[in-house]
Amino acid sequence: MxxxxxxxxxxxxxxxxxxxxxxxxxxxxxxxxxxxxxxxxxxxxxxxxxxxxxxxxxxxxxxxxxxxxxxxxxxxxxxxxxxxxxxxLCWAILAGSGGSSSSQISSVADLKRASIGVSRMGSGSHVMGYVLAHQQGWLTPETPEPWADTKILNNFSGLVEGVNNGTADFFMWETFTSGSAISRGEIKKVGEIYTPxxxxxxxxxxxxxxxxxxxxxxxxxxxxxxxxxxxxxxxxxxxxxxxxxxxxxxxxxxxxxxxxxxxxxxxxxxxxxxxxxxxxxxxxxxxxxxxxxxxxxxxxx
Structure with missing residues (x-):
């Protein structure tokens, strides 16, 4: 053509x-x-x-x-x-580092029925939340929606702000993209998950x-x-x-x-x-x- x-x-x-x-x-x-x-x-x-x-x-x-x-x-x-x-792709599982409730999260186990921040519905950060819940055994016929709430926070900076001001408990983002913010103490990594x-x-x-x-x-x-x-x-x-x-x-x-x-x-x-x-x-x-x-x-x- x-x-x-x-x-x-x-x-x-x-x-x-x-x-x-x-x-x-x-x-x-x-x-x-x-x-x-x-x-x-x-x-x-x-x-x-x-x-x-x-x-x-x-x-x-x-x-x-x-x-x-x-x-x-x-x-x-x-x-x-x-x-x-x-x-x-290696997704980092990330929580806040300030004084919000998110900062009390120290492991993936703490995320059960937590609120998740995503960039958009249908994004990788949204989809991988279900994959994580399935991996952890939290996705069942009785709990088809594993998270307490899903907050749309648009982009990485919005997600970082969200877990530090209490809007969301955690979010997921590509590991190396998250590295500088982790090093600066803006967020903390509590786990990771790979796409299959x-x-x-x-x-x-x-x-x-x-x-x-x-x-x-x-x-x-x-x-x-x-x-x-x-x-x-x-x-x-x-x-x-x-x-x-x-x-x-x-x-x-x-x-x-x-x-x-x-x-x-x-x-x-x-x-x-x-x-x-x-x-x-x-x-x-x-x-x-x-x-x-x-x-x-x-x-x-």
Whole structure:
């Protein structure tokens, strides 16, 4: 299909994971307008459905939950097109450090029937709350809603403020993104949980055909960005520390844990089926309702 002359509008989370995308744009001429979404995957889903962006790179669980829920609007607004990060994401479980009730929390066990802060409904921070509750045995037919309350606090700074002023008892955020705030004593880490799936996917608006040449070119440029990222790790650390709030130590530790997909185009159905299965166990999705796993994927591996 012939490419449009209009650059793709690509949404991303402005964290360390965005470094290969930055290289694709700065070093390999990715013809796209990059839109940062610090609020995360839930906000990007809203933007895809409203037509604000064409493509988004975000968390696996958020994108799959967004398509699998029974109240999905219209055609869902987007489809899974590519795989960005193959390693799991480590979520830090975080409480306040000041004088609020949250500061009395010292372990995951203290969170039973607590109030959880999330960036948005449908975001990774929201979905992983159910996964945590399922893991802890707190999600049962008698308690399908494991938390005392769910507070929408928009972004990381709002969540930090929320656990320190008593709005919420805890929240969950990516471990290395949280590192500087933990080091400064603004919040404390009481535990962690890993996603049981590859952590980042690429999705595209249903208004953008899978055969659009702009999408094909984007995948090639991101592949080049990933290769450059892997071959120039010192430059990656410098970028992460200068552009984002990370210490060199945290950036280097993260580099030891992460693996990006070398060929970004395409999504493995085993990944999608596995994520759907766990989200159903966690009560996020309901079998027989919402979009089926194979309907979610526009480009399969």
């Amino acid at each position: 012939a490419a449009s002359s209009t650059p793709l509008r690509v949404a991303f989370v402005p964290e360390h994971f965005s470094t290969p995308l930055a290289w694709a744009s700065k070093k390999f001429g990715l013809d796209a307008i990059l839109h940062p979404f610090p609020s995360g995957t839930g906000a990007m889903i809203t933007a895809l459905r409203s037509g604000e962006v064409d493509v988004a790179i975000g968390l696996t669980e958020g994108f799959i939950a967004g398509l699998g829920k029974e109240d999905i609007p219209g055609d869902g607004g987007y489809r899974l097109m590519g795989t960005y990060v193959t390693t799991p 799936w590859s952590s980042w996917l690429v999705v595209s608006s249903t208004k953008i055909p899978a055969g659009d040449e702009r999408v094909a070119e984007m995948f090639l440029k991101i592949d080049q960005g990933v290769k450059y990222f892997e071959d120039h790790q010192d430059e990656a650390v410098e970028h992460i520390c200068n552009v984002m709030d990370y210490s060199p130590e945290n950036a280097k530790k993260w580099l030891e844990t992460v693996k990006f997909q070398h060929v970004v185009k395409g999504v493995d159905m085993e990944l999608v089926n596995g994520c759907v299965s766990i989200l159903r166990k966690a009560g996020v999705l309901v079998e027989g309702k919402g979009m089926a796993a194979d309907e979610m994927v526009a480009i399969k591996r």
